[in-house]
Amino acid sequence: MKKALVLYYSYSGNTKKVAAVLQKVLAEKYQVNMLELKALDEPDSFVRQCLRSLKKKQAQIQENISFDVSEYDLIALGTPVWAFGMAPAMRTFINKCSDFQLKDIIVFATYGSGVGKEKCLKEMAQISISRGAGVVKQFLVQQNDTADEQRVTLCIKEIL
Ligand SMILES: Cc1cc2nc3c(=O)[nH]c(=O)nc-3n(C[C@H](O)[C@H](O)[C@H](O)COP(=O)(O)O)c2cc1C
Numbered sequence: 001m002k003k004a005l006v007l008y009y010s011y012s013g014n015t016k017k018v019a020a021v022l023q024k025v026l027a028e029k030y031q032v033n034m035l036e037l038k039a040l041d042e043p044d045s046f047v048r049q050c051l052r053s054l055k056k057k058q059a060q061i062q063e064n065i066s067f068d069v070s071e072y073d074l075i076a077l078g079t080p081v082w083a084f085g086m087a088p089a090m091r092t093f094i095n096k097c098s099d100f101q102l103k104d105i106i107v108f109a110t111y112g113s114g115v116g117k118e119k120c121l122k123e124m125a126q127i128s129i130s131r132g133a134g135v136v137k138q139f140l141v142q143q144n145d146t147a148d149e150q151r152v153t154l155c156i157k158e159i160l
Pocket of ligand 1: 009010011012013014015016026046047050079080081082083084085110112113114115116117142143151
């Protein structure tokens with residue numbers, strides 16, 4: 001059976017809910033591994049979080065995360081939109097992981113107002129391509145919809 005990795009960062013739980021639905025959907029075709037990034041040095045202040053994201057800072061993440069993704073056929077990367085971009089923990093992973101070797105990549109994000117949501121995914125897609133991705137697919141879920149499993153499932157099935 002093909003293998004998929006769903007790797008995500010979630011500060012307040014929304015992206016985690018979407019990642020769980022994605023796991024369920026992918027499990028129809030893949031053996032799915034889930035990995036949640038933890039940011040060990042993330043401040044709790046909204047303003048500081050925004051500034052770190054704007055400055056494209058990387059976060060310190062837990063040590064047991066492997067950056068070797070060579071065993072997977074599909075890799076899904078999820079983040080909340082923070083100040084029009086990905087959260088620093090996702091930037092750490094996406095910058096350090098092994099080459100994507102033409103694998104299928106899904107980038108996804110949850111967001112609030114929607115400002116910067118396309119910019120966030122565009123950058124993740126561009127970095128994925130620069131790291132050797134084959135096909136890059138993407139989807140977005142508004143924060144109020146993240147608890148609606150049916151709706152999230154539809155969003156995912158539209159891009160698969
Ligand atoms: C520091 C910070 C910055 C944010 N910046 C944006 C933004 O630029 N655009 C947007 O639409 N939502 C923004 N949001 C809202 C989050 O993207 C949204 O609440 C998301 O669902 C949170 O996901 P999580 O619960 O997985 O952490 C921001 C939230 C935080 C905490």
